[in-house]
Amino acid sequence: RKEVEQDPGPFNVPEGATVAFNCTYSNSASQSFFWYRQDCRKEPKLLMSVYSSGNEDGRFTAQLNRASQYISLLIRDSKLSDSATYLCVVNRGAGNMLTFGGGTRLMVKP
Amino acid sequence: DGGITQSPKYLFRKEGQNVTLSCEQNLNHDAMYWYRQDPGQGLRLIYYSQIVNDFQKGDIAEGYSVSREKKESFPLTVTSAQKNPTAFYLCASTRTSGLRETQYFGPGTRLLVL
Numbered sequence: 001r002k003e004v005e006q007d008p009g010p011f012n013v014p015e016g017a018t019v020a021f022n023c024t025y026s027n028s029a030s031q032s033f034f035w036y037r038q039d040c041r042k043e044p045k046l047l048m049s050v051y052s053s054g055n056e057d058g059r060f061t062a063q064l065n066r067a068s069q070y071i072s073l074l075i076r077d078s079k080l081s082d083s084a085t086y087l088c089v090v091n092r093g094a095g096n097m098l099t100f101g102g103g104t105r106l107m108v109k110p
Numbered sequence: 111d112g113g114i115t116q117s118p119k120y121l122f123r124k125e126g127q128n129v130t131l132s133c134e135q136n137l138n139h140d141a142m143y144w145y146r147q148d149p150g151q152g153l154r155l156i157y158y159s160q161i162v163n164d165f166q167k168g169d170i171a172e173g174y175s176v177s178r179e180k181k182e183s184f185p186l187t188v189t190s191a192q193k194n195p196t197a198f199y200l201c202a203s204t205r206t207s208g209l210r211e212t213q214y215f216g217p218g219t220r221l222l223v224l
Contacts (some may be wrong), residue, residue, distance in 0.1 A: 004152070010207045034212075043216060043217050044153070044200070044220050049212075065121075087153075096141065096211045098152040099152075100145075101152050102152045103150075103152060
């Protein structure tokens with residue numbers, strides 16, 4: 001089993017749609033969780049950290065379920081510019097060593 | 111303008127050749143990391159350094175070497191022992207090695223084997 005698993009997609013959605021991605025992780029000692037966005041042939045950039053209580057940043061909402069060891073990302077009112085690969089990232093329980101999921105590709109169509 | 115720079119953007123390697131990828135940061139970050147990304151896959155950790163003059167192997171260190179003689183610089187050498195070096199190489203840094211520290215990435219170097 002992979003340490004961090006994501007559905008690779010692609011998720012093809014129309015503009016204005018709501019889309020949700022899930023990610024599961026296997027290390028129960030993990031304490032820090034992140035969503036990164038990666039555009040084609042570019043470096044990953046932090047989208048948001050994921051906190052235990054859940055957090056929202058504009059159209060983006062992240063949730064953490066420690067009991068089931070999964071993380072979710074909800075994007076409301078999708079824009080064309082949201083088209084990218086979304087990487088689920090989990091720390092390894094000590095320090096800042098991170099494990100990256102393979103990414104979920106989102107394509108928003110006009 | 112603070113950030114992480116990587117050079118070159120594209121690098122071509124001949125069989126049996128060692129090549130060195132540059133990573134420089136002016137963010138005054140202590141910790142630096144090298145990752146490899148293959149198409150459709152997540153990032154895999156090659157080496158990391160939490161402080162100057164110290165570094166540790168990551169998950170896929172075989173065929174690679176690094177140095178950390180200066181805080182700002184963390185070059186990666188891809189040796190001839192790395193049999194499948196074609197990939198996208200990403201350098202990252204964090205202020206410390208503590209929890210919840212955001213990793214900032216450089217623009218990456220694409221290495222291709224001739």
